[in-house]
Amino acid sequence: MIDPQLLRENSDVVRRSQIARGDSVELVDTALDVDARRRAALTEFETLRAEQNAFGKTVASAPKEDKAALVAQAQELAARVKEASQTVTDAEAEFDRIVGSIANPIIDGVPAGGEENFVTLREVGEKAAFDFEPRDHVDLGELLGAIDVTRGAKVSGSRFYFLTGIGARLEIALMSMALDKALAEGFTPLITPTLVRPEIMKGTGFLGEHADEVYYLPADDLYLTGTSEVALAGFHADEILDLSSGPLRYAGWSTCYRREAGSAGKDNRGILRVHQFNKLEMFSYVLPEDAEAEHERLVGFQEHMLQACELGYRVIDVAAGDLGSSAARKFDIEAWVPTQGTYRELTSTSNCTTYQARRLDIRYRTESGKTAPVATLNGTLATTRWLVAILETHQLADGSVRVPKALQPYLGGLDVVKPVT
């Protein structure tokens, strides 16, 4: 939910954001209109209700013989109050529907336009090159006994897989390294629920236009989460936080579930795009004025991780039209995937400013003692997908894969993964 005050007093900011995102500008005017109608209805109702309250006291304290006449009068008033109350309910529902559909106003500097209009902030490391024909991660996974997509499909269908042997160990190593990084940077680790209630799913904004990406269990009215961000954001829902001694930082470890509806035919091979994977996710609750600095910190931690994995990558400033509705800015880090000859997203970090917190009612106390919504940020620290880039980047001519130095301690010192015979 955007700040209604911003809408009222600075609607041009919202309009400019809508343009940059390629969203409707007329929506802003509609929103202003429903806001005005909502407030008028409220005033009307409150006036009537005050009248009714006062009258109720008269009735209660009236002598018995006057009561009948007074009650008759009160009935009439009650009918008008009821009608006014319904008008308010309707007006507020309309307000929520319209204003709720406006995405978070982008931060100045976010490139306008769609997916292809991203801006590359920096390229780091080398694009791995080979003097032999490099194998892709599926072939490597098979050679190394690390990934079994055939049996994944047998058991669960397409886009499912088994991580086997060294593959399973590699994922655990990567996740553990990320967890240690998170701990070193002051994050509190959390293992989160992956099934959540509808209001939490809605509150985090995943039931908007991407609702068909989400697994839903009708028998229990629960949603499977596509990222622990959902549970991490819901963690402090309806709370007033004390941020006086600094931000609250959490690292959520969870399995993630995604339907990948509409991506049929895309990335069918391997484990690049799958229905289920593991992820360590950073999540920060900060003062609104600290959000942009925190965003830079998060992207910094992500870069440390990619560097530790000795991957070549670029950091991009995602264009406005490609942001989720909650994000005011998003940085993606894409690693070089040799067999695809292109960069593929390994991490994403979003600054949701106060948008998500307003919807989930997460606040802090300002110096004047008032409450105000906090800012929330999230970012990937490691996921199963990283194995794709790690395997392909560090492969050797015979199909062996060199283990990045930083990862070796998590594999009992193993420096090269060799093909199984």
Place this chain on the structure above:
RNA sequence: GGAGACGUCGCAUAGUCCGGCCUAGUGCACCACCCUGCUAAGGUGGAGAACCCGUAAGGGUUCCGAGGGUUCAAAUCCCUCCGUCUCCGCCA
């Protein structure tokens, strides 16, 4: 899955049977001041959240787990849902 109890303004509780004197009482904790010579006690006052009107001072409305309903009037009566706890059953 069965049976039962419960959910009140930070915490703990009163109020619910019998609807209106509840603008929700009390204790603890908290803040300010007063008093007091000693790691304290006592006194007075203040203090929740959201929204609306207003430049402001201030005024108003809503909130007793959530949502409906009955009623002139609901913390209180009725319904649905959510959650917590206890006992039994079942279970990887």
